[in-house]
Amino acid sequence: MTTESVPAPHTARPLAGAGPVTTALHPPRGPARPRARALSPARPAAGGRGPVAALLAADALAPALTAALLPAPGHLPPAVLALLVLLQPALHACRGLYRPSLSPSALAEAPTVAGLALLQWLVLTEALTAHDSRYAIGWRELVLAVLTQTAFCCAARGLVHLGRRRAAARRPQSVLVVGRGTLAQQVTRALTARPEYGMRPVGQIAAAPDDGGPLPLLTTRQAVARTVGGHAVRHALFTEPPGPDTETAALLRLFARHGCRLWLVEGGAAAGNAWSRAVGHDHLWGLSVRPLRAALHRPVARAVKRVIDTVVAAAALILAAPVMAACALAVRVADGPGGVIFRQERVGLDGKPFTLLKFRTLSPADEHESATLWNVAFDRRMSTTGSLLRRTSLDELPQLWNVLRGDMSLVGPRPERPYFVAKFSHVHPGYQARHRMPAGITGLAQIHGLRGDTSIEERARFDNHYIETWSPWRDVCILARTAASLLRLGGS
Known part of the structure; x- marks a missing residue:
């Protein structure tokens, strides 16, 4: 590369930069920190396509079953059934119900699912009534359709989330913890003790070796690159927002090249701050988490x-x-x-x-x-x-x-x-x-x-x-x- 500050393979340049986030890294000073036992590379998990495909199938099946059970005056035309099957996944995609989540919950999704089902059936009812009065659906049938579709959809999504958690526990993906201090240690302990998250910590990117944590400390860009490639790292959890410095930008590009998903864990002082950013329902064993949805990670x-x-x-x-x-x-x-x-x-x-x-x-x-x-x-x-x-x-x-x-x-x-x-x-x-x-x-x-x-x-x-x-x-x-x-x- 002509302009990237990438050191040669035989050098070990420390990651250094300015900014509040702990990706501004320096080599450890004083006595060398004992390194944790080398971890074998984790097997790549099935990835996010399997759960997303299952959720799409569940969302398409729910309106079809609802239409079959709906006591409407007359059978719905095939074109309307096809519209029902396709419209719900499209609405769910617009509302972000297929985005990756660390703690997906069908109950937490239920209000959104119900609201979109109501919108879907209202539009459908108006279109059917305008086309043919025989297909008019009263308020009673409308409410029943929305409740039935929501129940089917949430039940199916709940089964998908359960299967995903079990599969993740059997085949965890490697993760790097980016940060230091108490919050980084809490994240590491939570991931180690809770296999249902499907994440296995394999290293910590931090500026100083004084945390006393169990993970190998990564202080140079080469060490991070070797760990990301050697352990097939698929996630990076930041304990502070990434800063604008050049080293952090290089780190984010490295994660992007390897298809890593980025998360920001908000806990400790941030969690008690009344002005902290809302992060929705997602959490990591009680620690609020939100995805860092950079442009790089939207294929x-x-x-x-x-x-x-x-x-x-x-x-x-x-x-x-x-x-x-x-x-x-x-x-x-x-x-x-x-x-x-x-x-x-x-x-x-x-x-x-x-x-x-x-x-x-x-x-x-x-x-x-x-x-x-x-x-x-x-x-x-x-x-x-x-x-x-x-x-x-x-x-x-x-x-x-x-x-x-x-x-x-x-x-x-x-x-x-x-x-x-x-x-x-x-x-x-x-x-x-x-x-x-x-x-x-x-x-x-x-x-x-x-x-x-x-x-x-x-x-x-x-x-x-x-x-x-x-x-x-x-x-x-x-x-x-x-x-x-x-x-x-x-x-x-």
Whole structure:
């Protein structure tokens, strides 16, 4: 990698950083701490797909059984039955009833299940009545249908949760505890004593060896990487919120590459704080827990993002082909012989370099100038054509090919050159964390006017906020605002 601060395999660089979270790690001082007995790698569990598939089947079966038992005046049409079977899993997915949980409970889910069943049957009743009065369902039948469907659904989900707990106890997954102090020890004891959670602690990531805990202490990035890979770690439990420092960002990227689920345990002083964040019903043996749902850990949404990128980029390349041909001709006429496409190395996802494409608006004197000259917007060597291309952002149209290839996304942090990535990473905390997501043609910082020679610290702040709150709909909104800004000639 060009810009990632990843040490060579023979070194043991301590994880160091600033911030309140205990992922700012340093090597132990004083006498060496006795290491716990080496643990054999845990067998990978069945994962989350099995329970989710079982829950989907339970949720689809419940309305079908309810419709079969409903004393309605007439049999429901097959299309309506199909809608019943498909609608409930869709509603449950929107309400997050398939998200991973450490302590799933059908009773805790019952109010949500009942509310969605009522909504489902109300919509269905109105649609049926409007289509054919023979299928009208009275309030009595409606209430009976909602109660019956809720009972079937909760009973089935309860059986799925019970089977999941038993399977988890038989085949636990490896987990790392990130933090130190009393709360970390409580988490370790709870996981060790309660096998139904399906988690086996195999290491602790902490800054100092004074906790006296039973787990091996991991103080370097290499040690963490070896443990995550060697023990097939699938979960990481944080006892404090992850901070914005570069080492924490590197740790989160490591977890993301191995598909680890991240959890934040809120206990001790946080649990007694009236202003602490609500965490819902989930808990770890009495300790409130919530998932850290970063953009990195949403594979379905990320797949949707990639599909949108591919479809939109392909369509845009086709539609913009005449404009791109005109731009290429204008560059050739204005700047003379030479390639009309300018290629430059940029840093993308996980700090990996790629070649970015743009229309040539200025020919650099040499490769060093190309790599280290910050802003050429007001360079006197730039022709009128080049200036126009930059003002209208037409010079960036070839980056649609980068999107189609997978080097970039339509929306994401703007990629920078390796020289400036290394420079900004030392000056601005959190700058490296921008590389958690693919680079983009446009982004949240750009639609707020942070283009060209503007604050790097503010850009990084907007980029990291985008990553932490990302959704496909947000990408659509950013693209719409970008299109509006282009009409005002707000290029870089």
